[in-house]
Amino acid sequence: MASMKPRTLSGFMELLPGPQQQMERIMEILRTTYARYGFTPLDTPAIESAEVLLAKGGGETEKQIYRFTKGDSDLALRFDLTVPLAKYVALHYGELSFPFRRYQIGKVYRGERAQRGRFREFYQADIDIIGDGKLDIVNEAEIPSVIYAIFTALGLKRFQIRVNNRKVLNGFYESLGLTEQSADIMRTADKLEKIGAENVRKILVEDLSIPADKADEILSFMAITGTNEAVLTALDAYRGRSEKLDQGLDELKTVVGYLADFGVPQENFAVDLTIARGLDYYTGTVYETTLLDHPEIGSVCSGGRYDNLAEYYIDKQLPGVGISIGLTRLFYVLGEQHMLSDTLNTAPADALILPMTADLSPAIRLATAFREQGIRTQLYLEQKKFKAKMSYADKLAIPYAVFLGEDEIAQGLCSVKDLRTGVQETLSAEAAAEKIRAGIDALNQGKVIVE
């Protein structure tokens, strides 16, 4: 008698086989694309010493962390892939070559309050380029190219990579004498799209006690929009106010200038002065990526430039630039928005071989031949009625059924049925393999995401 009701913890994604195949396809695209840009895969432990993981200390992170002891050890599950990267680079500094480009796709853990679409265990898919002492600005120009390649390979067209530069923002607030309040101001400006300019102005003046003329300056700065060229030209008018702003503007122009060479179309890219991405960590270019038809989802790929990856672990200046995709949440919202292709081949096998004779040898030999040719093949071995076998193939959406009866065996042939069209042909094993492979190749042309 069963004694325990099976359950999966709330906030933990566990997919059925079909959706899991879609997820695997997405991961494969991420791995391949990251690798194509010269990022090397890393895999660090999910458990770290708590004191190492929390070296930076504090805040929200520490409340959400899964922390526990085992024996004498104070342990914790990683809550992102950045801290483990910092540890890795510091620990293996002497064995790595810089710039060090790595990707990592792995699960991270945050004990957030459970709610729909929030996960406690989720995949992040990160890339970072780490320099030793210095890192050239052109690395920051390369990142949008990776983002563009990823989302295009996934099947998206209507997305926009939004870019800003923290030096432009910080330089601007510095020029207004508002450096100390800049964090509060940016947090307020971030709400511009949501609450409108009037309300932002009100918060700036009333809550943050910013003089009215400066609030107006901030609002007109934030109102700079238009084509990349228009935004950069408008920003040129701010030149000379602050060295930092000038430097940030030069960087922004470099990033925009190399876009076309990096293969990123203008329509998938925008300079957006409202983007700030957090408060302290990022120091140069920052990135967000939004789906144009689903702004409510927020950014699906974000990151930026930072000056010092591993200052808590090593006395070396290690500047870097990176982006992160919250893969589990992305997969969830794509599903919610009905954007995951339902024509994609998610069957466990390309072909199901149905032996129709007591001696299974010919069917097994056919399966072995198919497998050697790379066709994902299942042999149906259970003693069931024909109808039950076909219903199995249907339920799993296996594209091809292959029948092997006495007639076929006597003639050295097999019957291949395309289960989508219902068309059945009797063919040699070689011709059958060829037919199935061509059909599967066509099926696999489809993209994971549909708009």
Add this chain to the structure above:
Amino acid sequence: MASMKPRTLSGFMELLPGPQQQMERIMEILRTTYARYGFTPLDTPAIESAEVLLAKGGGETEKQIYRFTKGDSDLALRFDLTVPLAKYVALHYGELSFPFRRYQIGKVYRGERAQRGRFREFYQADIDIIGDGKLDIVNEAEIPSVIYAIFTALGLKRFQIRVNNRKVLNGFYESLGLTEQSADIMRTADKLEKIGAENVRKILVEDLSIPADKADEILSFMAITGTNEAVLTALDAYRGRSEKLDQGLDELKTVVGYLADFGVPQENFAVDLTIARGLDYYTGTVYETTLLDHPEIGSVCSGGRYDNLAEYYIDKQLPGVGISIGLTRLFYVLGEQHMLSDTLNTAPADALILPMTADLSPAIRLATAFREQGIRTQLYLEQKKFKAKMSYADKLAIPYAVFLGEDEIAQGLCSVKDLRTGVQETLSAEAAAEKIRAGIDALNQGKVIVE
């Protein structure tokens, strides 16, 4: 100032980029091969409710488990992939089609005492075929084919899949009236290779109080070796003693009988009566896989047939057959034995483009073109001396360096240097891509494991 010495917990594998590439290659081969046999990928949470995970209860497992609370929840990290599979199949029973064939490659956690080559976090790579009510014996014959395909694809030749049937063993001990002692006897018989027949006999008679004549029978049963045919013929002499033994023998003959059809050569397979694989769980065919030149490693892929996967979670009879590869340990011992190929391409990129002009546009466009053609390409963007750039390519063992100076740009060409041969050619971008791709394809022919 760095305030925390970075470290990785002992018992947790963290690889440098080169070895990580080898590990990724192995995982890719496992995924591809498992998929080719019609197994669908699954991914279950690393954390489960402790009471669900420990439903079966007890023993060594419970002592080693990572268990902790978060809020009111009593949680634990999975210690294998079988219990989560049982939970998954019970929980999603109504949504799955049977036979259900899944593979899962994932990390599991056991807080074992730290020692060389023992890991607390390690990958298991499992396949299982789960039937609903029944599962045909031919599924048990298919498993050696998967094992053979995996290890052959990895590059191994001198390995042996050893197979036994628990019904043969249990039937034999039943016929001697030793059913209750069979577990102790099998544990002793397991040491045959290590301590020799004389010592096994001594333990049987003196420690287990087995009558001398029965001890002799056990030893002569265990002494049945030779070709598969010889072993099966010798076992035929035991027919009629026990129904269970007869049934096990029939099953063993079916498994051996279909070997050739499943593409498994005789020399990679042996019926071995000393194999038992644990005590209760397995009920039919059992498997071990040994490297012939490294018997000290023990089995690198094991498993077997069981009668009831999920009895703690659901009142359904769910028989299955599965195998597991302890991937992290396998990787570790292959490294220790110097069996991981050092000619394999483990560089983060296939080509490193070195711009030699201030304007980076031509180099960036070349990188974009290479990447679109699937060549893993890194642009070297830092301001360094030429020698430093070449030393970077050398250290990372990047196969090709591509130079783009003013002359090349003026002629619409680029210079490609094969860094293994030192040969440099000036070519068009298309010819360069073709050359690099051909070279990389040749490099990637190599197997991960060398003997």
